[in-house]
Amino acid sequence: MTAFLSLPEAIAQYVHDGDTVALEGFTHLISFAAGHEIIRQKKSNLTLVRMTPDLIYDQLIGMGCARKLIFSWGGNPGVGSLHQLRDAVEHSWPRPLELEEHSHAAMAHAYAAGAAGLPCAIFRGYAGSDLVGKHSNIRFIECPFTGERLAAVPAIRPDVGIIHAQRADRKGNILIEGIVGVQKEVVLAATLAVVTVEEITDELHAPSPNAVVLPYWTVSAVVLAPEGARPSYAHGYYGRDNAFYTAWDTIARDRESFLSWMREHVLGDRK
């Protein structure tokens, strides 16, 4: 059965030090509330997986929760660098960060392979790129039918997948709308899946028979977390706060201003 938990309960129960955790959300429905709870509970030694680390991984990395990052684009979209990520890579602050770097195509295929229960993903990619050889998880195979050389990457199978979604019904069925990214794939690929939602309603009211719905039996826990994606957005609920994304560039550029922002806005005395 799907558990309905508070955010602190869900993170305490499902996320453990040393886990491989994927908080997804491709520039939409980013799990900021869940990420902040991971920071408050001082989880450590995590291998963080995410196509676009975004500000939430900048915060997790800057607060020392991560030992490794598997990613494909580590910037502040349209603004510039993720300064805490850069500080970790360039100066090992607050701790060294191992990188396993991919392209979007590779990670998208790897999530799909994870959802499909396959050991690896095969695709046409990485031709001529220097990303090849930077770690052992980009390899090539020959198509047994045509002989074409194709790229292969291992399936992504996180210990815990965490996503934010618009709503759940009281059984725990989940509705996702708008830019759906890899939300479905990460839930199906993960051993355990936690979904934070804007609201829980009696009926799901999926707008179309083809809506993106995750049946309750694919989800370990549902957490009510209104506005849990801010400053990212939830299609149909609130917009993306682009001004904050821009402001983050200044906040995160300096260690002291970063820590002071985190103390005030995330650690604070809120629960």
Added chain:
Amino acid sequence: MASEPVATTTYTAAEMMIIAASRSLRNDDICFVGIGAPSAACNLARLTHAPDITLIYESGTIGTKPDILPLSIGDPELCETAITTVSVPEMFQYWLQGGRISVGFLGGAQIDRFSNINSTVIGDYAHPTVRLPGAGGAPEIASCCQQIYVIMRQNRRSFVPQVDFITSFGHGTGGDARQRLGLRTAGPSLIVTDLCLMRPDSESKELIVVAIHPGVTREQIMEATGWPIRFADHVEQTPPPTDGELTILRELQTRTAQAHSDEKRDHS
């Protein structure tokens, strides 16, 4: 475009670059749009001479018609104005890998004489001087789209003899390097900068200047290029921006700036 009046007001080199880039797109293009300058150029094309162009962003939005320029590749505006929005695996599997895209429009931090693009690191990979955001969709955009246009400001730090890191393969070491890798697409075929337009030489694939923007000299271009840049036998002059192009671009940028600076909230 040719019949429109030439701009009576002054314009910046950045505006010239975006306008020149927008002119390269056709009404029937299916265009995979990178964020930043490519996005501005592609939407300007849609708002001027190419109203039916299909713009696709890697977030899965197909046929999007944003009224303001998105800050990220996944702004709500893109999804709300798209014909359809597909998942990210579907975007990369079917639409990009499937060979459906006529033009991929990319930017980057560094480009070299054979149009290889670096958006990963400056310096050594293990100990970078500058850690850049990384590949994103670019490596497979560069290999799967029928051709690639690149838009980048030109200076000696960005136009280098050899990139520090090949994120996206252009023409490798030149000649038939793409064919030798098994690539069947054309790769980079046009580079638009704030000074000029370049295209790869048909044989060697080395970039050569084919058009120079108004008021720019050959010396400026040589000064801003990290290798001895060559010029085509017949170098054209880029037509200056028209009043129409400038007005539409500036209105787009004003709307965008306004929308993105709306009230900041407390995100705790």
